[in-house]
Amino acid sequence: MVRREHQGLTATEAVAGAPGRRARLALPGLAGAGRPLLGIALGLLLVLPMAFFLAVAVSPRLFAQGPQWFTLSNFAQALSGQTLQGLVDSLVVGVVAAAVAVAAGSALAWLVQRTTLPGRRIVPILVWAVLLSPSYLSALGWERLVEPDGVLAQMGLHALALRHLVMGPIGVTLVLATRGVPFAFLTVSAALLGLGSEFEEAARVHGASRWGALRVALPIVAPALWSAAAIVFAESISDFGVASTLAADAHFPVATYTLFTAIDSTPIEFGIAAAVAWLLVAAGGLAIVAQQRALRGRSYAVLGGRTRLAGRHRLGPGGMALGLAFVVGLFLAALGIPVLGAVSASLLKDFGAAYGLHAWTLSNYRRVFTDDGLLGPILLSARMAAITATLAVVIGLALARLLVRRSASTLTRVLDLALIGAVAVPTVVLAAGYIFAYNLPILARLGVSLYGTLTLLGMGYLAGVLPTLSRMLIGPVAQVQASMVDAARVHGAGGARTWQSVVVPLLARPILWAWLFAWVGTLLELPISQLLYPPGEEPLSVAITKHLANYDFGGGTAMMVVSVLGALAVVGAALGLFRLLVPAGWRRAGS
Amino acid sequence: MRPAARLELAPEPPAHPVEAHEVVKSFGAKVALDGVSLRVEPGQFVVLLGPSGSGKTTLLRCVAGIERVDAGTIAIAGRRVAGGRLHLPPDRRGLAMVFQDYALWPHMTAERNVAYALRRRRRGPGEARDRARAMLERVGLGGMFARYPNELSGGEQQRVALARALVGNPSLLLFDEPLSNLDANLREQLRVEIGTLVRESGASALYITHDQAEAFALGDLVGVLRGGRLEQFDEAEAVYTRPATPFVARFTGVCGELQGRAGAAALPGLRTVEVLGARLAVRPGAGCSPGEPVRVLARASAVSLHPPGTAPLVGTVRDVAFRGRGYDHLIELPDGTRLTGVHDEARRERGAAVGVRLAAEGAFAFPEASAVSAEGAS
Secondary structure, three states, X not given: OOHHHHHHHHHXXXXXXXXXXXXXXXXXXXXXXXXXXHHHHHHHHHHHHHHHHHHHOOOHHHHOOOOXXXXXXXXXXXXXXXXXXXXXXXXXXXXXXXXXXXXXXXXXXXXXXXXXXXXXXXXXXXXXXXXXOOHHHHHHHHHHHHOOOOHHHHOOOOOHHHHHHXXXXXXXXXHHHHHHHHHHHHHHHHHHHHHOOHHHHHHHHOXXXXXXXXXXXXXXXHHHHHHHHHHHHHHHHHOOHHHHHHHHHOOOOOHHHHHHHHHHXXXXXXXXXXXXXXXXXXXXXXXXXXXXXXXXXXXXXXXXXXXXXXXXXXXXXXXXXXXXXXXXXXXXXXXXXXXXXXXXXXXXXXXXOOOOHHHEOOHHHHHHHHOHHHHHHHHHHHHHHHHHHHHHXXXXXXXXXXXXXXXXXXXXXXXXXXXHHHHOOOHHHHHHHHHHHOOOHHHHHOOOOOOOOHHHHHHHHHHHHHHHHXXXXXXXXXXXXXXXXXXXXXXXXXXXHHHHHHHHHHHHHHHHHHHHXXXXXXXXXXXXXXXXXXXXOOOHHHHHHHHHHOOOHHHHHHHHHHHHHHHHHHHHHHHHHHXXXXXXXXXXXXX | OOOOOOOOOOOXXXXXXXXXXXXXXXXOOEEEEEEEEEEEOOOOEEEEEOOOOOOHHHHHHHHXXXXXXXXXXXXXXXXXEEEOOEEOOHHHOOEEEEOOOOOOOOOOOHHHHHHHOOHHHOOOHHHHHHHHHHHHHHOOOOOOOOOOHHHOOHHHHHHHHHHHXXXXXXXXXXXXXXXXXXXXXXXXXXXXXXXXXXXXXXXXXXXXEOOHHHHHHHOOEEEEEEOOEEEEEEEHHHHHXXXXXXXXXXXXXXXXXXXEEEEEEOOOOOEEEEEOOEEEEEEXXXXXXXXXEEEEEEOXXXXXXXXXXXXXXXXXXXXXXXXXXXXXXXXXOOOOOEEEEEEEOOOOXXXXXXXXXXXXXXXXXXXXXXXXXXXXXX
């Protein structure tokens, strides 16, 4: 999930940065009926499932889940025993991961933005690779490496100490921290870019040492650091990918997994799951509020035309070696080792066989392309992802357009709140809400039977991706200056032609990126797939985890590798076709 | 401007009159236009002048059809385009506009930006291209057809915007502070070009600005807006020499304000005012009754310096600045009133006593109460 990063930076920056009249976008579109339709769609996708699910925590009777109209007993149960342990673990892991990620991400940002470190230009690409790969892939890659019958063991290296380190709280925290580094890197980089050199120069001119100058600059970027910490904390406590793989296998309970087990085992405990959801949403919500507050007094205010780009610090041989070691180590942990774990496991014949040259095979990959059990989930997820991404971009554009309007109606404010609220909701909570709400007997009586269908899975995907996507699109939509549209209208273009000749070309690139973002995210999505897939129609992530759980390590990891390579190929092809096919001017806009 | 391909700029159909009647427009609680009425005759160049927030942009956008009026009517070429439930969209009003931020589409070349405005004329692509190129040459951008907006300077971008507005031979041209983002030299140059091209085209023009020099230089008629109301709408010379309100006088430039008491009528159109023990002849505004306290607003051009004892008023030089063609002085009168930018070819030293004379045609008396109440907005 990258939703908080976009919520924090793009949306706020774009809207706050657009001055006066220009902020009021007059994109033609949404006729009178459009807005209520949008409201109904969001209500069914996000608001009602969440509201019903959260309500059952305090009022089981309302949904025939127990005798009481109002009770706090679910919270009492959630705050005891294993679930309490899970919550405490989640909070501790969240805080430590945030601290580690901010320290590492800030160092990385400084190295890339302010020094002459060789290879600094590829760092942003690696950062995006980490950001876009789902957390369960990292966790599974590490696991495959160090498990008792993992790749290292196959090679005759029984690294017990490493296994204990990885398969426990430290491993969980470190994997989450490496996944938090991109958020810290992007946030702090933006602040460093905006900082310019004048503050440090002014300090130096007035007698401060290099260290003194840094002390002047640090408080100016402090809001970015706090903001990054809040994002990583919220991401970590709401993560399900690491929770359901590495943490679960290490018997280290965290809140999202205890929530999952409460509704995935009999008797189904919706009340307790909902209470855990409340506590997770509250913790995530607090982090989001803290982030918003940090951004309000934000360093980005120094961004402006007058800012001079700061010079780069020339690293000595020692500094360069240290910097390179840091960057290589960081990406080895975040990407290299998981990739190594997955790729090597997919190339091994049978786990348990002796290690040697004859142990290598491509048969797992052959199986992926011939065995329906392996190929089917990939194709299903690719199809679902394409439908989700297309719908999400259309609805996301309409939402973004509505949200950047200056004259906010009540409906607009409610939509905005629903989307920001959804940002604070972990995806596993959303999925749990779907199971609960769309399984209610009243729906069956109304003749609506969505539960256990691909339609509901698709709705879940859409609900999961929509808050982030609409936030992603707010920036570009707000940047389409109202005068661009006005100029087209004044010079004779009607509403439709204005969209086709001005708005779509200007937004083509962000629309493509948003589509790809939604497609990749949905293709590899885990929590919603895990909770909502119809029997017999397993999405990709579910199939991967199932094959691994059933000791088909080669098949599972080969699926991982094929799907990630396939996703990269699709992204590459889409960007390549964009370059080849669209008019030159379209590519120019926004670049 | 370079000599360019011959391009027929006459509007088709001929220039339109524009009439706004009691136009009201609010944004939430803020009233942007509070019953504005004006008429632009065919082929006339009208400039609306006012500070930011005075409603001039809103009025222009209402005429363009980008904003919807709350009350009142707007008619173009005698045909009502806004009023009541009627709101003709911008693309059906047959006009063109130059925007403050240029509003060039970044994904189109200069040529395509200009040709865009020709599509409604339903010309073939070849003819549209030829006309767009000829128009670009006309504004001095020959050879830059294939450039994208971000490859052009601010002045060049504004010329493309101007070409786009003119190329379709519109009957009505709207200008939304087109020069405000340019530096002083370029502004002057483009102002002249806009004036020439628009007059050549024969179209009616409505131009808004907050720069009084620009307004006087361009406008056949100048309207001064304040707080959503039209304070004065008259020929440029009349606005300067006979401002209707203290606000109009201040907004079009005064160098100082003197307090006094109205006396009897003097020469036709003038009245005496007693200021600091001296009797001065001034132009009276509405409501100046004998014996009442008045405020005299003086144009810098009406103040002259003389040897002490040879002029009705005395003052002390507080500051002097060399301006090339002479010197600008800051003069302080005995009651502390200051007159700024008082020009004289000779330099008067700081601290020196000088005689001060006020020419009647550049001194306007308004009742003290109305002058004070207008102060906040100027």
